[in-house]
Amino acid sequence: MYLLVISCILTRIYSLFFEGSEKKAEIIIDAKQVSLIDDLADSFWQALVQCCNAKILSKIENDGCKAxxxxxxxxxxxxxxLLILTCGNTRLVHSVEYFIQQLGMNKIQQITYQRKNEYFAHAQLSSFGDDITLLGKYVAGKxxxxxxxxxxxxxxxxxxxNFQVSKEDKTYELIAYQICQKASEKLTTVGLNPHEIRAFLQLDRLLAGFILDDFVFEPFGYSINAIKGLQYLTIHITPQANSSYVSIQANINLITLAPEFLRILAPKSIDLLSFNELEFSELAQQYIPKAYISKSLFQQHLSNNSLVSFANYILPQTSFSSAELLDIKGQRHAL
Known part of the structure; x- marks a missing residue:
């Protein structure tokens, strides 16, 4: 009965808002033992995704990548x-566990698991601590x-x-919070189709030559995958004004593309995170608009040879906003 009550509460919560913050896992395997493209059918990936309470909507592929x-x-x-990102109320760590159990640790060279702070962390089914406790049953880590x-x-x-990541293995994340009113209103337009969103974000120009696959969610929300050879870019948008969140992740240099996205979205705050971008500070100084002020800057070499850099920027506000009137009966999750 207790679990049923909790389930009903969480269902009610998620009907009122959507948690855009993502959990992320990358697993590198020994390709001499198995090819994740050639040796594993799509049914394997369907089962893996189901483990975290998600499902596959569509697929694009080329010779080197399936998205x-x-x-x-x-x-x-x-x-x-493989690289998997899940948002909402998923438990991504269960998909990682499934992969480990099916392939065995002898084929796995490196596991990286990442989770960022959520808007409504108390509504999640687990914490980062819970997740790495589960992973700790299979791997030693930091x-x-x-x-x-x-x-x-x-x-x-x-x-x-003992595994060492190549310094050429670079990835980037650009997270935008509290996008401007114009962008939020555009992206919450009823009946908006993928072509209109791509035009608004100018993705056909920015991603020329990429294979694109996108989807518009009900009532609002947008996702796109883009691949070109071994390159990828993915964008996930939660556009609602009270919890707007845009996640852009890629192995192409997002720092150099930041001015384009910031001009369109004009968020109040952004995060930049990169793996193995040795010129992170120089690029951020060159490409992040001067209106944004750095609030925090962290950098750390990991024992697997990765250099992780993280920066949070805020756009100082020059005018007052009104306090949000809360529905004290229907928004208990926000109180």
């Missing part, structure tokens, strides 16, 4: 690795927090073994 658009974010598969505890921050767990 699955999910009901909660994305899954990318290459011959030697965990770090990037960012201030009372602000935007990321938790990163990585397997602590």
């Amino acid at each position: 699955f658009l999910l009901s909660e974010s994305s899954l990318f598969v290459w011959h030697d690795r 965990a770090f927090r990037f960012g201030e505890l009372d602000g935007h921050h990321n938790y990163i767990f990585h397997q602590d073994n």
Whole structure:
């Protein structure tokens, strides 16, 4: 009965808002033993995604990469690795556990698990601590927090073994919070189709030559996967004004693309995170508009040879906003 009550409460909560903050896992395998593209059928990936309470909506592929658009974010598969992101009320760690159990640790070279602070962390089914306790049953690892505890921050767990990541293995994240009213109103227009959103974000120009796969959610929300050879980019948008959140992740340099996205979205705050971008500070100084002020800056070498850099920026406000009137009966999650 207690679990039923909790389930009903969580269902009620998620009918009122959607948690855009994502959990993320990357698993690198020994491609000499198995190819994730050639040796595993799509049914395997369907089962893996179901483990975290998500489902596959569509797929695009080329010779080097499969990209699955999910009901909660994305899954990318290459011959030697996978990258999965899930948002909402998912438990991504269960998908990681499924992968470990099915393939065995002898085929896995490195596991990285990441989770950022949520808008409504208390509504999640687990915490970062819960997740890495589960992973600890299979791998020894280290965990770090990037960012201030009372602000935007990321938790990163990585397997602590002899594996060394290539310095050429670069990835980037650009997270935008509280997008401007114009962008929020556009992206919450009833009946908006994928072509209109791509035009608004100018994605056909920015991603020329990429294979694109996108989806518009009900009532609002947008996801797109883009692949070109081994390159990928994915965007997930929760546009509602009271909890707007845009996640852009790629292995192409998002710092150099930041001015384009910031001009369109004009968020009040952004996070930048990169793995192995040695010129992170120089690029951020060059490309992040001067109107944004750095609030926190963290950098750490991991034992797997990765250099992780994280920065949070805010756009100082020059005028007062009105306090939000809360529905004290229907918004108990926000009180």
